[in-house]
Amino acid sequence: MAEIQDNGGSKKGKGSKQKKMAVRVDFTPMVDMNMLLITFFMLCTSLSKPQTMEISMPSNDKDITEEQQNKVKASQALTLLLDADNKLYYYEGEPNYKDYTSLKETTYTADGLRAILLRKNYDAVKKVEELKQKKANLEITEEQYKEQVADVKAGKNTPTVIIKATDKSTYRNLIDALDEMQICSIGKYVIVDITEGDQFLIDNYTSKGQLSANAVS
Known part of the structure; x- marks a missing residue:
């Protein structure tokens, strides 16, 4: 509220100065209003949910048989080796320690790793795009979309990507x-520790095959 203060009343007369009024604005009610607004927005605003990514990690169960560990078909497996200086290597199927050219180098760009993954997962990507279009046309619900996409990603013919990162x-x-x-x-991918064999592949590739495959234990 505004309050007018009188600085004093001198008698009117010839040569007397005009009486001055001082105006003081009281902001105390604004504090209460601000608190009410803050409370209102806290109750009416939904908190943003953190975006998470599902990652499949290898099991620590020692009872898993070797046959279960190797159940992934070699033709569907793609192993990524992440190295220093943004270097990215990969090989398909089983590693070939005798041929250093079996390890390929690519990049993290759209025409690098993405092109490789799209090629190996072409059918699943196409089906997911079709499901997105159906959801946009309101032919399926959000729940149906998520369920069908999960089924597509987990299909038998979809690739399994194994991600291994070096300390560098x-x-x-x-x-x-x-x-x-x-x-x-890509619905099937895991992050595992890099092995000595994988490190040998990288070292042998950078040395253009100068290392001996017998070095792999």
Whole structure:
């Protein structure tokens, strides 16, 4: 509220100065109003939910048989090796320690890793796009869309991507690789520790096959 203060009443007369009024604005009620507004927005605004990514991690169960561990078909397996200086290597199927050219080098760009994943997962990507269009046309509900997409990603003919990072790779490299899993509708992928054999593949590739395959234990 505004309050007018009188600075004093001098008698009117010739040569007397005009009486001045001081105006003071009281902001105390604004504090209460601000608290009410804050409370209102806190009650009416929904908190943003953190976005999470589902990651399949290898089991620590020692009772898993070797046959169960190797149940992934070699033709469907793609192994990514993340190395220093944003280097990204990959091989399909089983590793070939005798031929250093079996290890390929690519990048994290759209025409690199993404192109490889889209090629191996072409059928699933096409089906997911069709489901997106059906959802946009209101032919299926959101729940139906999620359920059918999960079935497509878990299909028998979809690839399994194995991600292995060296100690010299960065956290950003891993995040970039995981982003491509989502973009390319890869439903089966795991993050595992890199092995001595994988490190040999990288070292042998960079040395153009100068290392001996007998070095792999």
